[in-house]
Amino acid sequence: MELAEFVVRGAxxxxxxxxxxxxxxxxxxxxxxxxxAIGAYVVLAAAVSFAAPGSVGMLLxxxxxxxxxxxxxxxxxxxxxRYQGDKLIVILASFGFAMMVESFVLTFFxxxxxxxxxxxxxxxxxxxxxxxxxxxxATIGLVLAASVYVLLHRTMLGREMRASADNxxxxxxxxxxxxxxxxxxxxxxxxxxxxxxVMTLHGAGLIFxxxxxxxxxxxxxxxxxxxxxxxxxxxxxxxxxxxxxxSAGFAPSQLSTLxxxxxxxxVLAFKAMHGTEMAGGRA
Amino acid sequence: xxxxxxxLPAATVVALAVLAAPLITGNLFWLDTSALxxxxxxxxxxxxxxxxxxxxLSVAQASFAALGAYTTAILSxxxxxxxxxxxxxxxxxxxxxxxxxxxxxxxxxxxxxxVATLLFGHMLDIALREGGDFTGGYIGLSxxxxxxxxxxxxxxxxxxxxxxxxxxxxxxxxxASPYGAGMRSVRNDPMRATADGIxxxxxxxVALSVAAGIAGLGGWLYAHHVSYLGPESLGPxxxxxxxLMAMVGGVSTVLGPIVGAVALTLLSTLxxxxxxxxxxxxxxxxxxxxAAPKGLTSLPALAGAQRGADAGKxxxx
Numbered sequence: 001m002e003l004a005e006f007v008v009r010g011a012x013x014x015x016x017x018x019x020x021x022x023x024x025x026x027x028x029x030x031x032x033x034x035x036x037a038i039g040a041y042v043v044l045a046a047a048v049s050f051a052a053p054g055s056v057g058m059l060l061x062x063x064x065x066x067x068x069x070x071x072x073x074x075x076x077x078x079x080x081x082r083y084q085g086d087k088l089i090v091i092l093a094s095f096g097f098a099m100m101v102e103s104f105v106l107t108f109f110x111x112x113x114x115x116x117x118x119x120x121x122x123x124x125x126x127x128x129x130x131x132x133x134x135x136x137x138a139t140i141g142l143v144l145a146a147s148v149y150v151l152l153h154r155t156m157l158g159r160e161m162r163a164s165a166d167n168x169x170x171x172x173x174x175x176x177x178x179x180x181x182x183x184x185x186x187x188x189x190x191x192x193x194x195x196x197x198v199m200t201l202h203g204a205g206l207i208f209x210x211x212x213x214x215x216x217x218x219x220x221x222x223x224x225x226x227x228x229x230x231x232x233x234x235x236x237x238x239x240x241x242x243x244x245x246x247s248a249g250f251a252p253s254q255l256s257t258l259x260x261x262x263x264x265x266x267v268l269a270f271k272a273m274h275g276t277e278m279a280g281g282r283a
Numbered sequence: 284x285x286x287x288x289x290x291l292p293a294a295t296v297v298a299l300a301v302l303a304a305p306l307i308t309g310n311l312f313w314l315d316t317s318a319l320x321x322x323x324x325x326x327x328x329x330x331x332x333x334x335x336x337x338x339x340l341s342v343a344q345a346s347f348a349a350l351g352a353y354t355t356a357i358l359s360x361x362x363x364x365x366x367x368x369x370x371x372x373x374x375x376x377x378x379x380x381x382x383x384x385x386x387x388x389x390x391x392x393x394x395x396x397x398v399a400t401l402l403f404g405h406m407l408d409i410a411l412r413e414g415g416d417f418t419g420g421y422i423g424l425s426x427x428x429x430x431x432x433x434x435x436x437x438x439x440x441x442x443x444x445x446x447x448x449x450x451x452x453x454x455x456x457x458x459a460s461p462y463g464a465g466m467r468s469v470r471n472d473p474m475r476a477t478a479d480g481i482x483x484x485x486x487x488x489v490a491l492s493v494a495a496g497i498a499g500l501g502g503w504l505y506a507h508h509v510s511y512l513g514p515e516s517l518g519p520x521x522x523x524x525x526x527l528m529a530m531v532g533g534v535s536t537v538l539g540p541i542v543g544a545v546a547l548t549l550l551s552t553l554x555x556x557x558x559x560x561x562x563x564x565x566x567x568x569x570x571x572x573x574a575a576p577k578g579l580t581s582l583p584a585l586a587g588a589q590r591g592a593d594a595g596k597x598x599x600x
Contacts, residue, residue, distance in 0.1 A: 034394055075569065075573075078573065079572060079573070082573070082576065083576065087393075088340065088393050089572060091340075091393070091394060091397070092340075092526075092530060092568070092572070093568070093569055093572050095342075095523065095526075095527075096527060096530075096564070096565040096566075096568035096569055096572075097565055097569065098565070099523060099527070099561040099562075099564055099565035100561060100562045100564075100565035100566055100569075102561055103558060103559055103560060103561025103562040103564075103565070104561075104562055106558045106561070107556070107558045107559050107562070209520075212401065212405075212519065212523075213405060216398050216401045216402055216405070219394075219398050220398060220402070223394075223395060223398070254413040257409050258406055258409045258410065258413075261402045261405055261406050261409075262402075262406060264398075264402055265399055265402045265403070265406070268388075268391060268395050268398065268399050268402075269387055269388065269391075269399070271391075271395070272388065272390035272391040272395065273390060
């Protein structure tokens with residue numbers, strides 16, 4: 001019974017990782033590159049929403065995350081043109097931008113944790129008490145993941161997004177505004193990351209330096225089942241949440257924070273050894 | 284292709300260090316900054332070997348330095364061994380660790396490899412914090428013996444830049460050698476390199492091993508210069524900073540990473556607070572990527588090419 005409880009708690013926690021992993025895959029699908037600043041948008045949104053309370057603050061936080069993401073979107077477009085499609089440069093640039101955002105948050109919002117506990121009573125779920133907030137977050141996360149799936153596979157924009165990634169030149173010839181579609185994806189990714197930030201603020205909370213760990217955990221989840229499928233990426237995020245929760249519950253305390261990282265490392269090494277690597281192209 | 288002058292970067296480092304010496308002698312702040320600059324230069328050179336030469340986008344260079352630094356710190360504080368014994372251990376241990384580590388991750392794509400090295404950095408960080416008395420835990424290790432030699436700050440300047448020049452000379456020879464050309468071809472076109480009979484996995488292992496050894500040397504210098512070592516000292520954040528330094532200076536040359544380390548360290552001394560450093564480092568990287576694709580050291584060549592292009596246009600008319 002205890003095991004089941006940890007799995008459920010982990011899955012609820014993992015929805016946040018999934019919500020970050022999903023846009024990572026989305027950007028990869030449309031632009032063939034990865035925005036490593038995504039964890040920084042999560043932290044930025046949490047910081048803004050923490051400073052400006054209420055639903056206006058939440059909306060503002062998501063907008064700020066979208067603006068930040070659009071910077072990387074424009075940079076990606078400029079750099080791809082300049083370096084003849086060297087995806088690695090965009091990844092490095094997004095890393096540089098992540099550092100800027102992290103330092104911005106530290107300078108203007110301080111080093112205290114951003115967390116807001118809701119006073120609502122826990123709800124019963126399968127006979128175990130679960131914080132109301134995490135149920136709300138999980139529901140939002142699932143709905144958003146489903147919407148991303150519908151957007152990508154059932155709408156015109158989704159088809160253009162997939163076409164842009166598959167063959168940018170061909171898509172351009174077919175009359176698809178490739179750069180605009182790619183920019184839109186970056187901004188959409190920022191919006192999802194912003195929502196994840198607001199959710200984390202009301203859940204586990206985070207600090208300015210959470211950005212890089214959040215990015216690598218979610219990216220690991222995204223790579224696990226194949227980086228070119230946003231829904232698989234979401235599932236990978238949930239799996240990592242479960243691993244984290246099980247390791248916090250059963251591993252000795254010295255190892256509990258180390259094990260999830262070791263798990264992702266093992267998954268990456270295993271995939272590389274068996275040639276099932278889907279992540280990232282040749283530079 | 285133009286032959287690469289093997290010892291020019293080392294000579295440049297020596298010349299600049301000698302020129303800077305009279306300016307900063309007697310000023311403890313600048314002598315301290317100079318030693319830190321040398322540490323960052325060594326770490327950035329380590330990025331240069333792994334990423335610039337062989338194409339391994341490793342974001343764990345400071346963690347290799349931390350391996351070396353903790354090795355010498357534990358040997359000298361716990362077993363009272365001489366820092367020079369620690370120096371050998373601080374270079375050898377990361378280098379020996381680097382080879383199998385590279386073999387493990389060499390098959391990954393660039394992105395997965397970068398993530399794997401980031402994960403390694405964070406795992407080592409946690410291990411150092413949870414290491415109890417052995418690593419000093421959160422508090423760290425203090426009271427390390429100073430860099431051996433005369434007890435003067437000027438000696439520190441000479442010793443640390445001497446190390447940078449030595450590494451630059453060795454790397455200059457490597458970069459100019461056929462072996463270095465083989466490594467470069469692993470970066471530029473792995474398939475072509477395989478066709479030429481180069482064992483890519485082995486080559487990446489050697490490159491990361493050399494890079495880890497250089498980083499370990501940087502870690503040794505840091506540990507005995509600052510004489511305190513905590514998990515934050517050479518943590519994942521430093522790995523990212525030195526990667527940016529190498530990129531800003533120009534990652535594929537010997538001199539580039541050193542220039543980047545000096546430029547960004549100078550920039551950070553002008554900043555009002557340490558919190559804002561990330562904004563300037565990241566901003567500089569973005570500007571350099573947009574304006575001078577091969578880093579600051581490519582600026583003169585870039586200006587020359589522009590002049591040539593303009594002259595060509597004039598003649599064409």
